[in-house]
Amino acid sequence: MKSLKLPIATFLLLVSAAALAGPVNINTATAEQIATELKGVGDSKAQAIVAYRSEHGAFRSADDLVMVKGIGEKTVAANRENILIGEKGK
Template identity: 65%
Template sequence: MHTFIKSLLLSLALCLPAFAGQPPVNVNTADAATIAASLKGVGQSKAEAIVAWREKNGSFKSPEELAKVQGIGDKTVAANRELILVEGTAANTR
């Protein structure tokens, strides 16, 4: 039993970093490199498209507006909902 508990604790300790997750990113202020590093399924070129859209059209008012950026779809927005900040608030609190 003692060995089982040790194994269980070791397994939990190894899993904790996976649960820590990425910190949210404010898509209205972050640069392309930060957006690419923070959002799942968003590489450098898509992140640059997000920044270009923001510079042309102004700040994103909701996470859903990211889907207006070419290459970013509803699935990408949904997959990153917990990571997207607009105006300093988490997207899931809107």
């Protein structure tokens, strides 16, 4: 039974961290903020988002994220409710 405690605890920690993901403005957030708030986006993908934004300008919609290498439609769909654009998130 002891051998199951660590995997179960790890799973619960990961699930609770994913549940805590929150809104993030992809046009103003740092790579660290993006990686923290968006599910399936780690440090390297978050840095790619910031680099793309710096080179090409602000994103006009959440769907524009698919233009960033490593970000696909599934990632956008999983995070759509937490992806903000502009001052009021639109």
